[in-house]
Amino acid sequence: MTPLQHYLALATILFFIGAWGMMARRNIIMVIMCIELMLNAVNISLVAFSNYMPSPVPGRGEVFVFFVFGLSAAEAAVGLGIAIALYRLRERLSVDELDGMKG
């Protein structure tokens, strides 16, 4: 059977790919997609732990994944709503041009 460590390595790599994308890409929709990617990486680790580590209630890790699903769906809906509203307001979607909070 594939060891737990392999799954964790996959999750970590996926997480860092998402993190870099989030810092590197300019488009706000792209940023949201990268967040989804990072959430998926976390989900993989949760399911993997749930499958490999003994627990008094088997499957609890998986239940947690469902809640992450729900929250990420909510986040995507609101995030994309903001993206569309922003686009309508500014005709721009570049995160680095939205620096109204500059100190």
Add this chain to the structure above:
Amino acid sequence: MKAAAILIPLLPMTSFIITGLLGKRYFREKSHYLPVAAVAASWLLSMFVIVQVERGETLSWQIYSWIAAGNFNVDVGIQIDQLTAVMLLVVSTVGFMVHVYSIGYMKGDPGYYRFFAYLNLFMFSMYMLVLANNFLLLYVFWEAVGLCSYLLIAFWYPKVSAANAGTKAFLVNRVGDFGFGLGVILIFVTLGTLNYTAVFGHAGDIGTGTLTAITLLLFVGAVGKSAQFPLHVWLPDAMEGPTPVSSLIHAATMVNAGVYMVARSSPLFFESTTTMFIVALVGTFTAIFAASIALVQNDIKKVLAYSTVSQLGFMFAALGVGAWVAGLFHLVAHGFFKGLLFLASGSVIHALGGEQDMRNMGGLKNKIKITYWTFIIGALAIAGFPGLAGFFSKDAILEQVFLGGYWYFWIVAITTSFMTAFYMFRLIFMTFHGEPRDLKAFGHAHESPRVMWVPLVVLAVPSALIGLALGFPPGAGHIDSFLRPVFEEVLGAEHHFGLLEGGLMAFSALIGIVGILAAWRMYVIRPDLPVKTGARFQGAYRVLLNKYWIDEIYFALIINPVRALSRGLWRFVDINIIDGFVNGSALFFRGVGNLFRPAHSGKVQSYLFTMFLGLLVLLAAYWILTL
């Protein structure tokens, strides 16, 4: 009884709130309806309460627990006994009459509603002051009446002198109140309670030194509030306020609060011989000191103000020698006839269109007859003319001072008594007799409206008769038996009225009449005499006219040095050090802010990167720590 007791203060309070909030917009020149009605109702209730107390019923009622912090417990409560009843009699009657009188006196004033609102607030505070059952509540309303006094002295605040007089009264009172506050704190520290009954029950347990300290501190409060030397300076200036205020607050009620407080604390004062002697000393000295100033003043209200200071000195002298009942008797009598005198002087001022200088008056006795006759009754009462109120009350004091062995105080007091008669009739002769000196004002002079002279007549009745009603026969009158329960423990045995007492009484009556005759001779028969006398004793005259330069001494010793010090502190410490510190810290944080400002680029992804680095640092730290 309970309902009456709580309603007495609450009615004026309610009226104050309603009039104060709505008066300006809705009541305007009708502002007096509600306040006068409220005070009238309070007066009726007070009379009811007094009758109940007369029947032997007293009240001690804890309404609710106000402060309960650890062992610091203070209740809001009402205590009604014979002493409270006596105070209620003066406060409610004079208060009611002054309210009625103000309707006429303040007519057309732009602050009409405000005046009545303040008066109601004062009535509430004064009622609570005498009804309170513990020292903290007493202190709170002690301050409240001080506030009302300030508000009403400075009632015509656009006038600079009025505003200054208000401030002066407030500041001088602070000195006294500070002492009073310390005294209350010391009581609490010593006994752990502030309730009258509990404190007086343990009066004997306090050490002599502590007790003297407590009573002296309390007396400092009384000196401030009752305008005794050396804190008397505010009262003459307080005459800047409207005359009804002078009558109510600065003659009949608030200034008596000090006397009331000392009498209320009689179990404490009684235990300390030192304090008692100081009280008597200060009282006697103030009596003659103020009376001597009153001899030469030319402002009609100033004469009455110094007279008030002097009479309050009499009361303290009485309390100091242990003549508690006599002191309170004089308080009641003085409350009535001094209230009357002030209202009558207000009527004179009103008649002359605001003139207060007696040198511009004269010959008014046929123009304003009611005012003249009521004034005569008040003046005879204060001068101790046989049969009138002051005769009995003042003689009770003089007699007890003499019998107590304080013959030196007696000499001073009897001299004061002569001066009192003299300056009061000097005032009358200058104002009402002789030739009119200011013909223009004289021509316009007219009797006040009925709403003003009716209170004069009403107050003239007790001024004339209260001595007979309460103080006859001397030493065993009604007031002696009435107040006896309050002072049971501190009062000596009743003494009999004998030949010596009769002689003293006759002598002081004679002194009073001599004073009146002396004034008659100087101001009616030989009008040139005062000027000559003044010229002959020029030094003494100038000292008196300038009120012993007490104000100037205060300016030189306290006010100017403090001012100079403040200016110095402002110029150097405040501007350079304090402001420097404040501005310096502002500059420092602005600099630090500028330093970190580039970090706030507004670019979300730079923040993100920073966050990411932080995460890495945390992970590294965790890893290193768990290695």
Add this chain to the structure above:
Amino acid sequence: MEFSPIPFYIVSALVIICAIAMIYFKELIYSALSMVACFMAIAGIYILLNAELVAGAQVLIYVAAISILVIFAIMLTRHRKGDFWLFFHRQSVVTLPFVVVAGIVLTVVLATAAYDSSEEALNPPDEEMARLLFQDYSFPFEVLSLVLLVAIMGAILLAMRERRR
């Protein structure tokens, strides 16, 4: 039962390649399609992990719902065409070494650590999962539905065209 490790390597390679492709594509629609592929591959990982219910939900929620949302957002907005630096930050060059080094270090740390892992798969069958989700955790589940409702209302409010006054 003996599993071969080969399927895991194939699927995880797919996941990583799709993820990198998603970041790399300049055209947003390609990125979105790569994302869909990536999510499908992750569903495969869940199946390998004995979590069929999660795999199904992954397909429903990510591959269907969220992807559709993203694609709609892309279609509702216009996009510029241009060279590489129009899509990437200058700072991406700076961040890349950090991310790579940190990623490698963390991967190595996690992959070499020892776990008390069991030898057999512990994820319960779907019936047990359903019981957990709808009985033991029914209250958080309901709260989550409320959160979703609020989020949808918020999204609608945000994206709604403002009425002309």
